Amino acid sequence: MILLTRRADFSAAHYYWNENWSPEENLRVFGKCANRNGHGHNYTLEVTVAGEVDPVTGFVVDLKKLKDVMNKEVVDIYDHRHLNHEIAEFKHRMPTAENMAISIWERLENAVPRQLPGARLQRVRVYEMDDLFADYYGPATVNA
Amino acid sequence: MTPLVDFSRRYHFSASHRLHVEHFSDEQNDETFGKCNNPHGHGHNYTLEVTVRGPVAPDTGMVVNMVDLDRVIEERVVSRFDMQNLNCDPDFKNVVSSTENLCRAAWRLLKETSFGTAKLERLRIEETINNFFEFTGENAGEEA
Numbered sequence: 419m420i421l422l423t424r425r426a427d428f429s430a431a432h433y434y435w436n437e438n439w440s441p442e443e444n445l446r447v448f449g450k451c452a453n454r455n456g457h458g459h460n461y462t463l464e465v466t467v468a469g470e471v472d473p474v475t476g477f478v479v480d481l482k483k484l485k486d487v488m489n490k491e492v493v494d495i496y497d498h499r500h501l502n503h504e505i506a507e508f509k510h511r512m513p514t515a516e517n518m519a520i521s522i523w524e525r526l527e528n529a530v531p532r533q534l535p536g537a538r539l540q541r542v543r544v545y546e547m548d549d550l551f552a553d554y555y556g557p558a559t560v561n562a
Numbered sequence: 563m564t565p566l567v568d569f570s571r572r573y574h575f576s577a578s579h580r581l582h583v584e585h586f587s588d589e590q591n592d593e594t595f596g597k598c599n600n601p602h603g604h605g606h607n608y609t610l611e612v613t614v615r616g617p618v619a620p621d622t623g624m625v626v627n628m629v630d631l632d633r634v635i636e637e638r639v640v641s642r643f644d645m646q647n648l649n650c651d652p653d654f655k656n657v658v659s660s661t662e663n664l665c666r667a668a669w670r671l672l673k674e675t676s677f678g679t680a681k682l683e684r685l686r687i688e689e690t691i692n693n694f695f696e697f698t699g700e701n702a703g704e705e706a
Contacts, residue, residue: 436621447622449629512623516567520618549572550628553613557565 421540422478423466426488428497431458432513435502456500461518463492464543465526469536479534487533491525515546519554527556564617568683569625571612573635575644578605579659582649603647608661609688610639610668616680626680638671661689665697669706673699 433456434448444452451457465488469478499505501513507521523542530539545551581598582591591599598604612635616625643651648659653667665687672682683701688694699706 434623438621447627514618514623516569516618516625517623519567520565551570552625553568553570554565555568559566560564 419468420471420478421466421468422481422484422537423464423541424481424484424488426463426465426485426493427460428463428493429458429460430496430499430501431456432501432508433457434512434514436512456502459546461496462545463488463522464541464545465522465530465539466541466543467530467534467537468540469534469538472536479537483534484530484537487526487529491529492522495525515544515550515552516554518544519552523554523556566615567618567625568613568615569631569680570614571628571631571635573610573612573632573640574607575610575640576605576607577643577646577648578603579648579654580604581658581660583658603649606689608643608664609694610635611684611686611688612672612682613684613686614677614680615683616677619679626677631677634675634677635672638675639668642671661687661693661695662697665695666699666706669697669699673706 433454434451435444435454436447439447465484467479467484471478496505501508501518505513507524508517511517511521519542522544523539526542527539530537539556542554543551580600580603581595583594586594612631614626614631618625643664648654648664651659651667653670654663657663665685668685668687669682672685675682682699684696684698686694686696697706698704
């Protein structure tokens with residue numbers, strides 16, 4: 419089995435705010451990220467798929483097709499959007515890197531094997547900045 | 563059964579060191595460590611990547627609050643090694659100040675640390691952009 423990773427970039431706005439908390443509590447926990455006018459990042463998405471190498475093509479998957487899936491399912495939807503206001507899953511889920519990794523996994527987990535026969539989703543990594551990122555390996559990674 | 567997400571953050575510190583074994587002859591040290599055995603030492607800009615694994619808190623969307631993580635890593639690791647000579651640190655009194663051993667030392671400094679509901683998953687230290695070392699400690703069944 420080989421792991422194959424493709425990167426993509428997108429830019430989006432977000433903020434952190436829990437409606438059940440007071441403004442003071444939001445500011446205490448989220449600091450500058452609680453500015454409700456929002457702020458933004460250049461995100462980098464890394465999608466890793468696992469599969470066997472095709473003996474004829476030498477590919478695990480056609481990278482162009484992986485790029486197309488990432489664009490269609492994620493990048494075209496998130497890019498240049500306000501995550502809190504415009505993306506369905508973040509109406510009720512804080513748009514942190516952690517939750518973005520989970521949400522992107524959910525967007526890709528069926529599309530990857532459907533569009534890329536023989537491949538399965540292995541890891542989703544979301545960089546919010548160069549020095550901050552989250553990895554999700556799917557719902558199978560649970561507490562013992 | 564809560565799905566777990568890995569949250570990673572990168573930190574920087576600069577330090578000097580010398581790779582040297584007391585009971586080796588000068589020739590053995592030179593043969594083993596080459597330029598890294600220079601008696602006057604040399605230095606690196608190290609990058610420490612800390613990964614903690616845990617459930618995403620529903621109210622914050624976070625595995626760990628970045629501000630809390632930054633504070634504890636600064637207090638326990640970065641401030642200890644930044645702008646220091648690693649060979650003068652008690653952790654390197656009896657072992658070579660290689661980055662392998664630096665990973666283990668950093669793991670020992672952090673293994674008892676509480677990260678809320680998250681747990682230390684992996685440490686990665688980059689000595690240069692071409693050299694890096696990863697340690698997962700007890701997660702791989704190893705003592706630091």
